[in-house]
Amino acid sequence: xxxxxxxxxxxxxxxxxxxxxxxxxxxxxxxxxxxxxxxxxxxxxxxxxxxxxxxxxxxxxxxxxxxxxxxxxxxxxxxxxxxxxxxxxxxxxxxxxxxxxxxxxxxxxxxxxxxxxxxxxxxxxxxxxxxxxxxxxxxxxxxxxxxxxxxxxxxxxxxxxxxxxxxxxxxxxxxxxxxxxxxxxxxxxxxxxxxxxxxxxxxxxxxxxxxxxxxxxxxxxxxxxxxxxxxxxxxxxxxxxxxxxxxxxxxxxxxxxxxxxxxxxxxxxxxxxxxxxxxxxxxxxxxxxxxxxxxxx
Numbered sequence: 001x002x003x004x005x006x007x008x009x010x011x012x013x014x015x016x017x018x019x020x021x022x023x024x025x026x027x028x029x030x031x032x033x034x035x036x037x038x039x040x041x042x043x044x045x046x047x048x049x050x051x052x053x054x055x056x057x058x059x060x061x062x063x064x065x066x067x068x069x070x071x072x073x074x075x076x077x078x079x080x081x082x083x084x085x086x087x088x089x090x091x092x093x094x095x096x097x098x099x100x101x102x103x104x105x106x107x108x109x110x111x112x113x114x115x116x117x118x119x120x121x122x123x124x125x126x127x128x129x130x131x132x133x134x135x136x137x138x139x140x141x142x143x144x145x146x147x148x149x150x151x152x153x154x155x156x157x158x159x160x161x162x163x164x165x166x167x168x169x170x171x172x173x174x175x176x177x178x179x180x181x182x183x184x185x186x187x188x189x190x191x192x193x194x195x196x197x198x199x200x201x202x203x204x205x206x207x208x209x210x211x212x213x214x215x216x217x218x219x220x221x222x223x224x225x226x227x228x229x230x231x232x233x234x235x236x237x238x239x240x241x242x243x244x245x246x247x248x249x250x251x252x253x254x255x256x257x258x259x260x261x262x263x264x265x266x267x268x269x270x271x272x273x274x275x276x277x278x279x280x281x282x283x284x285x286x287x288x289x290x291x292x293x294x295x296x297x
Contacts, residue, residue: 115179119147208281
């Protein structure tokens, strides 16, 4: 495993550009700042748009017109399967790698997890860097609720990564693990020269699982095309993480259900995988670091 070097950065100058707008959420209706009222139970803007805070502590800022279905995002079964699988530690290598790639952010820097799911990676970052202000958003209410139940300090909201209820230039570093993003929207909320850490599947990712589903496997191509072609971001570095793991018992079913492969597997293939007590597979991740705007000379 290798970590990035940052020739253009140092602890002195990484992500210290001033915030030009508020540090909280902006109203998804009108764009003005949301402020807590009623002892923090409700968040309201100057135009009287209000959003109740859930008992778990998160906000639901996803407007109906930004939903593509009644319950957008991954299914509850997929989310809970992923939670069990991640909690079992099978992707701890990836969590460690993400933490190693986080640059020399100064205390109180804001880090945004786009598509935070049930909060596994964000919580791991908090354990390693409890001096950061963490923000997590996901389009799934179930996922955000589970993230909030992890009880670590973070601003959590149900929100779309394509219409972020965050102010311009308010984030120092963003991460996205297997989640689609809008390059222009991430560039908007990042500070000038802010950083984006993207994680996508490597060519051999879960090859042991897909061998049970496909006769001819097609290597993964990653999810970086939009960023690589974006005028807003410059690629600063990348690294591959590859490891052979042995998945045990019920975690095999959890792995299948948490991936899109579940929908491609026949009933017979699902049953066959469910009977296994061990599955050997590669996990393979590609991590890329991008900088918002041009690289300083």
